[in-house]
Amino acid sequence: KQEVTQIPAALSVPEGENLVLNCSFTDSAIYNLQWFRQDPGKGLTSLLLIQSSQREQTSGRLNASLDKSSGRSTLYIAASQPGDSATYLCAVRPTYGNNRLAFGKGNQVVVIP
Amino acid sequence: DTAVSQTPKYLVTQMGNDKSIKCEQNLGHDTMYWYKQDSKKFLKIMFSYNNKELIINETVPNRFSPKSPDKAHLNLHINSLELGDSAVYFCASSRGGRTEAFFGQGTRLTVV
Numbered sequence: 189k190q191e192v193t194q195i196p197a198a199l200s201v202p203e204g205e206n207l208v209l210n211c212s213f214t215d216s217a218i219y220n221l222q223w224f225r226q227d228p229g230k231g232l233t234s235l236l237l238i239q240s241s242q243r244e245q246t247s248g249r250l251n252a253s254l255d256k257s258s259g260r261s262t263l264y265i266a267a268s269q270p271g272d273s274a275t276y277l278c279a280v281r282p283t284y285g286n287n288r289l290a291f292g293k294g295n296q297v298v299v300i301p
Numbered sequence: 302d303t304a305v306s307q308t309p310k311y312l313v314t315q316m317g318n319d320k321s322i323k324c325e326q327n328l329g330h331d332t333m334y335w336y337k338q339d340s341k342k343f344l345k346i347m348f349s350y351n352n353k354e355l356i357i358n359e360t361v362p363n364r365f366s367p368k369s370p371d372k373a374h375l376n377l378h379i380n381s382l383e384l385g386d387s388a389v390y391f392c393a394s395s396r397g398g399r400t401e402a403f404f405g406q407g408t409r410l411t412v413v
Contacts, residue, residue: 219399231305231391232404277344281399288334288357289402291344 190215194278194292202300207265209295211278216256222289223252223263224277232277236263240283268299304328305405307392313411314382322377322408324392332356332398333375335367338389338407347390350375351398382412 191214201207211221220239224232236245236252238261244253249266265272275296279289305326314320326333334357335347349357353369364380375392392405 222401224404229409231406232393234401234403237401275342279344279402288346288349288359289344293341293343 190218190280190282190290192278192280192290192292194276194295196295197293198296198298200298200300201268203268203270205268207263207268207272207297207299209263209265209276209278209297211261211263211292213259213261213280213290215282216259217283218256218280219283221252221254221261221278221280223250223261224279226275226277226294228274235276268297270299270301273297273299304403305392305394307390307405307408309408310406311409311411313413316382316384316412318382319378319380320382320410321379322390322392322410324375324377324405326373326392326394326403328394328396328403330394330396330403331372332395333369333372334393334395334402335375335377336391336393336404337361338391340388344391348375348377349398356398379410382410384412386410387412 222237223235238245238254251264254261275294277294278292332351334349338344348367350369366378369375389407393402395402
């Protein structure tokens with residue numbers, strides 16, 4: 189059974205600092221990995237999708253890396269802004285079986301102005 | 302334009318009632334899902350449909366019954382609601398089962 193862990197569970201950083209969010213998964217047989225953002229009381233917004241054959245994906249200030257063999261992904265957010273405050277969720281899709289996403293519990297981020 | 306939309310956004314109801322949550326996507330996707338986010342914020346899949354056919358049915362009580370009238374819609378009907386059903390329910394969709402998934406805004410269900 190795939191287990192996804194996100195560390196740290198919560199963090200606060202001053203505005204302008206770079207954010208580093210970690211995601212680890214127990215089964216390396218994944219098809220892809222997706223990072224989401226969730227704002228309080230809101231839905232999930234897809235940020236980046238990394239296929240298993242890729243090492244990283246970039247979108248603006250966001251960069252996500254994937255090391256499938258060691259079961260890790262890292263989301264970097266450069267020059268954090270107060271608007272980046274949210275919960276960031278990592279989800280992996282297994283190679284085999286059906287199409288479910290296995291989610292971590294999230295990294296809750298507060299960027300202090 | 303809202304890609305994946307759910308109604309209602311909030312639902313407060315008494316134990317024992319029957320309620321439905323509706324979901325529609327305008328992305329042209331063929332796969333739709335229902336996820337449940339519990340009080341600890343953990344997201345877990347409940348159901349998945351591909352082209353109106355059920356392909357994932359997790360271990361959820363049979364009081365929960367999904368219905369997909371067409372590829373763009375996946376509704377969730379819940380019978381005999383219990384206190385433990387209180388959670389946020391998310392609808393999602395993707396093209397096939399392995400591409401980027403898009404989520405709705407969620408429906409916060411509170412059973413009193």
